[in-house]
Amino acid sequence: MGSPEIDKTTTPTTTTTNTNASPSDSVTIQDSAIFSYISNLSPIKPVKAAPMAAGFPGLGSPPSVFTSPHLNRHQETSYLKRPRCRQLCSAELSQQDVRGKKIAICSNEIEKSETQGSSVLVPCTEKECEKKGSVQDQATSPSGCVDDYSADSVEVDCANSVHSGSLSLIQSGDVPKSLNDCNDLKEMIPKLDEKNDIGQYAEKALGAFPATSELAGQNFQEKSSFDNKPVETDTKPGSSEMTPNICPIVESDLSVDKALEEHYDLPVAQHVVAAHKEKLDCAIQFLLESLQPIQGYGDGSMTAIQASDRHVENIVLHDPKGKQHSGMHRRCPWFEEAHQNIMTNSPGFGSPSNIVTNSRLSTSHADLEVFESSCLEVSAASSGRQLINLTQPMISHRNSGSKSAVLKPSGIGLHLNSIINAMPIACGAIGSMKSAEKGYMNVEGRKLICQQPANTKSGSILRNVRERVSASSEDGSYETQALVAITSLASQSSQIEKPSNDPALLKQGEYQTTPCDKGKSISKCADAVEELNRSSPKKKRKKAWTTNDDDDDDDDDDYSCIHCNCKKSKCLKLYCDCLAAGMYCDETCTCQECFNRLEYEDTVQETRQQIESRNPLAFAPKIVQHVTDSPANNNGENGNNSTPSSARHKRGCNCKKSMCSKKYCECYQANVGCSTGCRCEGCKNVYGRKEEYDMTKDALSKGPIHESFENTFDEKLEMVSNQEGLLQTELCNPQNLMPLTPSFQFSNHGKDVSKSQFSTRRCLPSPASNVTFLPPHGKSQRSPENSDSHGTLLKARKHDEDVVSCYQGLDYSNAETVDGFSLRCDELAIGNDFSTLTNPPSTTIASPLSSKLSDWTTISRSQSCPVSGHLSSIGSDEKLPDTMEDNMTEILKDTSTPLDALKVTSLPCIDSKDSTSQNVNDPEDCSSKK
DNA sequence: GAGTTTGAAACT
DNA sequence: CAGTTTCAAACTC
Known part of the structure; x- marks a missing residue:
C-alpha cells in the first residue's frame, strides 16, 4: 500500500519523462534516434539506453521478477508485446539491431503465434506503431529499401526482433553504400536465388564492396537485407499467397535451409547437413570461409547472404503487415525489460538468439570483425532456425525468466504465461497467457493471442509452408524450424477465426519432426497447435496463464484477454492477472486503485522484484510440460484436451471442494491434468486425474526416482525454460511458455512434453534458452502421434532418455537423439564435447542459466571455434561464468532433490548399459532392470 | 448484479 | 512448513 503511494509521488517525477512521454513522443525520439543511428552507423547504444532504462527500471538489473527466465529474454520480449512496443521499437531498434535476424525471427514467430495473424497484428501495430512507422519511414527513407526496412524494423521491433536485426545489419554496414x-x-x-551464378554474384559483390573480405561479407549481408524484396519476389513466386507474417517466418527458416541446401554444396554445407550436431562447427567454418572467401567460397558467402536476405525479406514482408505487434494493446513491462536487458547488457547472451544478435552487433559495431559477423550470421542461419523454434515455445511462454529475460512471460505459462511466453512465446513471459483458445500454456504467459483476422489465406500459407519445409529441409534441425514456423502458421490458421493464445507456440519447439516424419509431423504439429489453440468455450474469463482461450468473442490479442478486476490489491500482487501475466493493466481492466500501469513502472518493478524474491518462479509459467503424460492426458479423457497432454500445472492445485472440475482449479482452468504435484482431494479433472497421472508415471518410470525427478527437477527446468521461452513463449512461449510461462508447450504434449524435458535437460546449457527447450527433442523421430499404444513405450523411452541425457549428457551420435535435439542443443552440445555435458548437474544447471547467452555463445564458439573464448568448457562448473554459477547454484538448490534422485535412479540404468544410445533406445531394458 | 464459494497468494 | 488471512475469480442465484 504504502509503496504504491510513495511510488505515485515519486514515479511521476522519475518516470514521467519516460513513461509519460506520449507514445508519439517516444516514437519520434526513437525514430530520430534510429534515423541518426542508421545514418551514423555507430549507434545502437545512445538511442535506446535512455528510454529503455527509464521505461523499464527493472530491466537495468536483471529483473527480479523474471529471474528464472533469463534464458528467454527473447521470448519474453516477444511475449508481452503491448503498448510498449512503440518505445521499444525505437529503443530496441538501436539496441536490438544487434540481435540476429534469427532472433528476430524467433520473436516473430512467437509473436505470430501470439498474434496469430499478421493481419491481426497489422491493426494493432498500426495503432501503436503507425506514428513510428511513418516517422521512421520518412526519416530513414534514404532509399526505398531502407525505408521499408527501417519502417519494418521499427514496427517489427515492437513485435519482432527481426527488424532490429535487419536494422543492425543495415547499420552495421555502410548504410549509404548499401543503399x-x-x-x-x-x-x-x-x-543468386536462381542459383545461376553464385560465383558471379560473389564477384560482383566483392567488386562492389570493399575489397576486404570482411567488408564484402558485411556488404553481402547488407545488400541481401536490402534486397529482400527482390529476393522475395524471385524466390517466392509461389509464396504470394502467404501472408507476410507467415512468409517471413517460414522463409527465414526456409531461406536458411535453402541457402544451405542449395548453396552449400561446399564442404561447409556438408558439415551442416551431415551434422545437425555440428551446426556450430559449420557455422564457424562457414564464418571462416566467409571471411576469406567469398571468392573461394562463393557459395558459402552466398548462403550467408541469402540467409540474411531472406531474413530481410521476412522483414520486408512483414512491413506491409508488419505492424503485427500492435496486437498487444497492453504493454508488458517484463517483456520490455527483457529486451532492454538483452540489448543493453550484453552483446552475447546465452541464448543462440543472443549469439546471433551478437554477431550482428559485431557487424554493426565494427568492433567485431566482419569475420565474426559473417560467422554469426552463418551460425545464425544454421542455429538461428533452431532458435526460432525454440523461441516459439515458449516461449513461451511468458517469462519465466523474469530476471534475466525479464520477461517473458515465462512459459506459456500461466501467468505470463499468459503467454508465455507465451507469448508471444514466449513473448514468453507471456505466460499467463490465456491462449486464445488454448492459451498458451505456459509459456507463460502471455497470452500471445493475437487475434487474427480471419485469414482465408492461412490455410494456403500453411500448406506452402509445409511444402517448403518438406522440400527445403533435409536436416531435421531445419525441419524443426520449419515446423515451428508451420506450427505458428497452423496456430494462426486455426486461430484465424479466433484470437488465440498459443501455448502451442511456446511449445512449438516441442514439435520436432524427424526427416522421416516431416509431413506427418508437420501436419500433426499443426493439428496440435490447432488443438492447443482451441479454447474452452465455457470460460467466461481466462486467466492470463490459462492455456485456453475461451474468448472467442475477443478479437483482441491474447493479452487483451487478460483483464483484472482488482479492488484491494492495487494490481500489485499476483492476484492481479495482469501483473501475473507481466502486463500492465489497461482500460479494459476494471481494477481500482491500479498501480500496475506504466506510470508506476517503478512501483510495478519493485513489486515484481518483491514477489519474485518470495517466489522466483512466481512469474514463471504455471503450466509446464511434463515428461510423463498420463494416458488420459494424451487423449484427454474427454477427448477435449486442448492443452498438451504432457502439460501440467507447475505447482499443482490444491483443490478441496471443486474436485478439479471447476475453474477454481488452476489445472482444470488451464486444461491440463492434475499431476503428482497436486494436493487436490477427490480429483476429477477431466484432463487427467492425479491418480492416473501417478499410475502412469509409475508404470512408465517404474521408479519413484523418475517421478521425483520429473516433478521437481524437470518441472523446474521446464518452467525455467518455458519462462524464458515462450509462449514466451511461452511461453514461454509461449509463452509457453509458450508463453510458454508463456514461455514456452502444448498440444501434443505427451510427446512434446517428453521432448521438452529432453530438450530442457539437454539443452539447458544451451544459451538458446527456453525456447530451445521447448522443442521436442524426445520426439523428434517419434511420430508426432503418440497413440496410447505407443505411448507407453515412448514414454518409457522418454524417461530413460531423459535420465540418460541428463545424467550422461546426450549422445548426439544417436540418431534419434540428434534429431530430437533442437538446433540449439546441437549447436551447443555439438560444438562441445559432450563430455562437458557429462555432468548432469552442470548440464542441467547450465541450461536454466542459459540466461547468459553470451556465455553460451562464447562457449560454443570456443569449443567449436578457437576464436572464442572465455569459457573454456561448459562441462566444468568451475569454468562457468560467475553468473552461470550463480544461476546454477540457484537451480541446483531448487532441483537439488531431483538431481540427486536422478543420479541415484538413473545410474543403475545407465550403468547397466554402457551406451547411452542403448538406454535411449531400450528404455524398457532399464525399466526392467529396475 | 449481488452474494457466495473457492483456492491461490500473501501473510504470520 | 503450517496455519490463517486476504484477495479476486468462479460460480450461483
Missing part, C-alpha cells in the same frame, strides 16, 4: 547498391544487389540476388 546505393541496393539496386545492384537486387539484380544480383535474383540470380
Whole structure:
C-alpha cells in the first residue's frame, strides 16, 4: 500500500519523462534516434539506453521478477508485446539491431503465434506503431529499401526482433553504400536465388564492396537485407499467397535451409547437413570461409547472404503487415525489460538468439570483425532456425525468466504465461497467457493471442509452408524450424477465426519432426497447435496463464484477454492477472486503485522484484510440460484436451471442494491434468486425474526416482525454460511458455512434453534458452502421434532418455537423439564435447542459466571455434561464468532433490548399459532392470 | 448484479 | 512448513 503511494509521488517525477512521454513522443525520439543511428552507423547504444532504462527500471538489473527466465529474454520480449512496443521499437531498434535476424525471427514467430495473424497484428501495430512507422519511414527513407526496412524494423521491433536485426545489419554496414547498391544487389540476388551464378554474384559483390573480405561479407549481408524484396519476389513466386507474417517466418527458416541446401554444396554445407550436431562447427567454418572467401567460397558467402536476405525479406514482408505487434494493446513491462536487458547488457547472451544478435552487433559495431559477423550470421542461419523454434515455445511462454529475460512471460505459462511466453512465446513471459483458445500454456504467459483476422489465406500459407519445409529441409534441425514456423502458421490458421493464445507456440519447439516424419509431423504439429489453440468455450474469463482461450468473442490479442478486476490489491500482487501475466493493466481492466500501469513502472518493478524474491518462479509459467503424460492426458479423457497432454500445472492445485472440475482449479482452468504435484482431494479433472497421472508415471518410470525427478527437477527446468521461452513463449512461449510461462508447450504434449524435458535437460546449457527447450527433442523421430499404444513405450523411452541425457549428457551420435535435439542443443552440445555435458548437474544447471547467452555463445564458439573464448568448457562448473554459477547454484538448490534422485535412479540404468544410445533406445531394458 | 464459494497468494 | 488471512475469480442465484 504504502509503496504504491510513495511510488505515485515519486514515479511521476522519475518516470514521467519516460513513461509519460506520449507514445508519439517516444516514437519520434526513437525514430530520430534510429534515423541518426542508421545514418551514423555507430549507434545502437545512445538511442535506446535512455528510454529503455527509464521505461523499464527493472530491466537495468536483471529483473527480479523474471529471474528464472533469463534464458528467454527473447521470448519474453516477444511475449508481452503491448503498448510498449512503440518505445521499444525505437529503443530496441538501436539496441536490438544487434540481435540476429534469427532472433528476430524467433520473436516473430512467437509473436505470430501470439498474434496469430499478421493481419491481426497489422491493426494493432498500426495503432501503436503507425506514428513510428511513418516517422521512421520518412526519416530513414534514404532509399526505398531502407525505408521499408527501417519502417519494418521499427514496427517489427515492437513485435519482432527481426527488424532490429535487419536494422543492425543495415547499420552495421555502410548504410549509404548499401543503399546505393541496393539496386545492384537486387539484380544480383535474383540470380543468386536462381542459383545461376553464385560465383558471379560473389564477384560482383566483392567488386562492389570493399575489397576486404570482411567488408564484402558485411556488404553481402547488407545488400541481401536490402534486397529482400527482390529476393522475395524471385524466390517466392509461389509464396504470394502467404501472408507476410507467415512468409517471413517460414522463409527465414526456409531461406536458411535453402541457402544451405542449395548453396552449400561446399564442404561447409556438408558439415551442416551431415551434422545437425555440428551446426556450430559449420557455422564457424562457414564464418571462416566467409571471411576469406567469398571468392573461394562463393557459395558459402552466398548462403550467408541469402540467409540474411531472406531474413530481410521476412522483414520486408512483414512491413506491409508488419505492424503485427500492435496486437498487444497492453504493454508488458517484463517483456520490455527483457529486451532492454538483452540489448543493453550484453552483446552475447546465452541464448543462440543472443549469439546471433551478437554477431550482428559485431557487424554493426565494427568492433567485431566482419569475420565474426559473417560467422554469426552463418551460425545464425544454421542455429538461428533452431532458435526460432525454440523461441516459439515458449516461449513461451511468458517469462519465466523474469530476471534475466525479464520477461517473458515465462512459459506459456500461466501467468505470463499468459503467454508465455507465451507469448508471444514466449513473448514468453507471456505466460499467463490465456491462449486464445488454448492459451498458451505456459509459456507463460502471455497470452500471445493475437487475434487474427480471419485469414482465408492461412490455410494456403500453411500448406506452402509445409511444402517448403518438406522440400527445403533435409536436416531435421531445419525441419524443426520449419515446423515451428508451420506450427505458428497452423496456430494462426486455426486461430484465424479466433484470437488465440498459443501455448502451442511456446511449445512449438516441442514439435520436432524427424526427416522421416516431416509431413506427418508437420501436419500433426499443426493439428496440435490447432488443438492447443482451441479454447474452452465455457470460460467466461481466462486467466492470463490459462492455456485456453475461451474468448472467442475477443478479437483482441491474447493479452487483451487478460483483464483484472482488482479492488484491494492495487494490481500489485499476483492476484492481479495482469501483473501475473507481466502486463500492465489497461482500460479494459476494471481494477481500482491500479498501480500496475506504466506510470508506476517503478512501483510495478519493485513489486515484481518483491514477489519474485518470495517466489522466483512466481512469474514463471504455471503450466509446464511434463515428461510423463498420463494416458488420459494424451487423449484427454474427454477427448477435449486442448492443452498438451504432457502439460501440467507447475505447482499443482490444491483443490478441496471443486474436485478439479471447476475453474477454481488452476489445472482444470488451464486444461491440463492434475499431476503428482497436486494436493487436490477427490480429483476429477477431466484432463487427467492425479491418480492416473501417478499410475502412469509409475508404470512408465517404474521408479519413484523418475517421478521425483520429473516433478521437481524437470518441472523446474521446464518452467525455467518455458519462462524464458515462450509462449514466451511461452511461453514461454509461449509463452509457453509458450508463453510458454508463456514461455514456452502444448498440444501434443505427451510427446512434446517428453521432448521438452529432453530438450530442457539437454539443452539447458544451451544459451538458446527456453525456447530451445521447448522443442521436442524426445520426439523428434517419434511420430508426432503418440497413440496410447505407443505411448507407453515412448514414454518409457522418454524417461530413460531423459535420465540418460541428463545424467550422461546426450549422445548426439544417436540418431534419434540428434534429431530430437533442437538446433540449439546441437549447436551447443555439438560444438562441445559432450563430455562437458557429462555432468548432469552442470548440464542441467547450465541450461536454466542459459540466461547468459553470451556465455553460451562464447562457449560454443570456443569449443567449436578457437576464436572464442572465455569459457573454456561448459562441462566444468568451475569454468562457468560467475553468473552461470550463480544461476546454477540457484537451480541446483531448487532441483537439488531431483538431481540427486536422478543420479541415484538413473545410474543403475545407465550403468547397466554402457551406451547411452542403448538406454535411449531400450528404455524398457532399464525399466526392467529396475 | 449481488452474494457466495473457492483456492491461490500473501501473510504470520 | 503450517496455519490463517486476504484477495479476486468462479460460480450461483
